[in-house]
Amino acid sequence: xxxxxxxxxxxxxxxxxxxxxxxxxxxxxxxxxxxxxxxxxxxxxxxxxxxxxxxxxxxxxxxxxxxxxxxxxxxxxxxxxxxxxxxxxxxxxxxxxxxxxxxxxxxxxxxxxxxxxxxxxxxxxxxxxxxxxxxxxxxxxxxxxxxxxxxxxxxxxxxxxxxxxxxxxxxxxxxxxxxxxxxxxxxxxxxxxxxxxxxxxxxxxxxxxxxxxxxxxxxxxxxxxxxxxxxxxxxxxxxxxxxxxxxxxxxxxxxxxxxxxxxxx
Amino acid sequence: xxxxxxxxxxxxxxxxxxxxxxxxxxxxxxxxxxxxxxxxxxxxxxxxxxxxxxxxxxxxxxxxxxxxxxxxxxxxxxxxxxxxxxxxxxxxxxxxxxxxxxxxxxxxxxxxxxxxxxxxxxxxxxxxxxxxxx
Numbered sequence: 001x002x003x004x005x006x007x008x009x010x011x012x013x014x015x016x017x018x019x020x021x022x023x024x025x026x027x028x029x030x031x032x033x034x035x036x037x038x039x040x041x042x043x044x045x046x047x048x049x050x051x052x053x054x055x056x057x058x059x060x061x062x063x064x065x066x067x068x069x070x071x072x073x074x075x076x077x078x079x080x081x082x083x084x085x086x087x088x089x090x091x092x093x094x095x096x097x098x099x100x101x102x103x104x105x106x107x108x109x110x111x112x113x114x115x116x117x118x119x120x121x122x123x124x125x126x127x128x129x130x131x132x133x134x135x136x137x138x139x140x141x142x143x144x145x146x147x148x149x150x151x152x153x154x155x156x157x158x159x160x161x162x163x164x165x166x167x168x169x170x171x172x173x174x175x176x177x178x179x180x181x182x183x184x185x186x187x188x189x190x191x192x193x194x195x196x197x198x199x200x201x202x203x204x205x206x207x208x209x210x211x212x213x214x215x216x217x218x219x220x221x222x223x224x225x226x227x228x229x230x231x232x233x234x235x236x237x238x239x240x241x242x243x244x245x246x247x248x249x250x251x252x253x254x255x256x257x258x259x260x261x262x263x264x265x
Numbered sequence: 266x267x268x269x270x271x272x273x274x275x276x277x278x279x280x281x282x283x284x285x286x287x288x289x290x291x292x293x294x295x296x297x298x299x300x301x302x303x304x305x306x307x308x309x310x311x312x313x314x315x316x317x318x319x320x321x322x323x324x325x326x327x328x329x330x331x332x333x334x335x336x337x338x339x340x341x342x343x344x345x346x347x348x349x350x351x352x353x354x355x356x357x358x359x360x361x362x363x364x365x366x367x368x369x370x371x372x373x374x375x376x377x378x379x380x381x382x383x384x385x386x387x388x389x390x391x392x393x394x395x396x397x398x399x
Contacts, residue, residue, distance in 0.1 A: 106287040110294070173384045176294055180381045183285040184359055187330060253386050256366055256377050263370045 005042060008049045016046060062206055092193050099186045106182040113176045120169050127162060134158060275300045282306075282313045282327040282339065283357070288380075292326060292357065295387055310334025314342065317349055324394075329358035329365070337369060344373045353394050357382065 008016060020043055027036045138151045279301055283289045289306045296304055305322070307313035309331040316322065325343065329336040336356060343349045355376040356369050366377055375397070376390040 103285070103287055107290070110287075110290055114294075170384075173295070173298065177291055177382070177384050177387075179287055180291055183283070183288040184380055186285055186287075187359055253379055253382065256361070256379055259363060259366050260370060260377060263367065265370065 005046050005049050008046055008053060010050055010054055013046065013050050017043065020046070092196050095189045095193050095196075099189055102182045102185065106179040110176060110179055113172050116172050117169065120165055120172065123165050127158070127165065130158060276303050277301065277323040278303045278305065278321050279324045279326065280305045280307060280313060280316055280322045282309065282325070282331070282336065284308050284328065284331040288328065288357075292387070295384055296391075298384070299388060299391065310336065310339035310342070313339055317343065317352070320348065322352060325352050325354045326357055327354065329356060329360040329369075337365075337372060340369065340372045340374055353398055355390060355394060357387070 004016065020039055024036055024039045024043075027039060134151065134154055137147065137154060141147045141151050279296060281289050281292050281296075281304055283292070286308075289308075293304050293306070296302075305316055307316055310327075311333040313325075313327070314334075317325070325339075327336040327339055334342075336358060340354055340356070343352060343354060350373075353375040354373070355378065356374050357378045357380060359380040361379045369377055375394045378387055378390050
């Protein structure tokens with residue numbers, strides 16, 4: 001029985017308790033009180049041992065996970081010296097790089113939009129000059145029969161072209177405003193970076209705790225059970241998650257306006 | 266251009282506060298479209314305050330979520346300062362929780378635009394604020 005208790009796992013606890021309880025009842029019925037007390041002691045110890053063994057598993061698992069994690073970090077430090085590209089194995093760094101990249105790209109797009117808007121302004125200016133020429137055609141129309149109707153037709157074209165310029169201008173403004181997505185994604189990424197930094201520091205604290213437990217229990221860290229893959233997954237599962245829409249969040253600008261007007265705005 | 270903005274002096278000094286330069290630039294360009302060219306920038310509440318305290322800013326547009334000092338704290342500080350409390354404040358932010366909008370309203374915000382926004386919405390809110398103060 002003692003040996004059984006020493007290696008007791010959580011899964012076997014109920015069976016063992018049942019078995020011991022039945023034995024206890026029989027022993028008491030037989031009047032063997034001394035043995036009954038012994039059994040109660042064993043029951044106590046079984047409870048203890050299960051906790052103890054589970055903490056041992058936890059510590060061992062944690063230790064392995066942290067070892068895998070720190071070897072990731074070590075790899076990064078080593079490679080940083082050799083190649084700039086592999087230096088970005090650190091997820092936080094990579095995410096910061098995404099923000100940097102999208103920001104740069106947004107500005108480049110906006111540079112082009114600005115340049116295009118200048119071109120649109122120039123078209124507008126040309127349109128003005130065109131108007132002057134058109135007036136001249138209007139004056140000549142009366143004198144030259146061949147020009148009959150040309151003024152009206154040219155006017156139509158000019159009006160269409162002015163509309164096109166206006167449309168172009170508003171489309172360019174839309175492109176400009178759509179760059180705001182960089183701000184939104186950037187904010188989301190920053191949140192994930194914060195989360196990862198927290199996970200990292202919590203992990204270090206856990207490692208410290210695990211080391212203490214190790215000293216107290218004397219559990220061998222070398223005997224890590226199979227299934228390291230699963231532990232790796234546990235570490236790598238900290239990927240970014242899309243923030244689900246919170247229940248209390250309003251949907252769009254109309255909702256905001258409605259809420260504000262209900263507040264007397 | 267709608268009537269509301271025609272009455273507003275175009276040379277008023279506007280401060281745009283956002284930690285993302287992309288967003289500052291977008292707002293600045295939209296303001297330029299509306300005829301406002303006198304625009305200053307700051308990247309959070311902390312850098313905005315010294316500019317505000319110089320005393321020439323007449324309109325403040327701010328984000329909410331910024332490192333250092335947030336937009337809501339900036340709004341509260343502005344409202345608590347007798348020198349600055351008169352400045353109209355428009356909040357342009359991705360924060361869209363009811364409680365946040367209510368908190369901003371209680372802190373004395375003049376308008377609230379959620380990101381992502383359209384040029385039309387931003388212009389409309391700016392016009393509305395100027396309509397009220399003129």
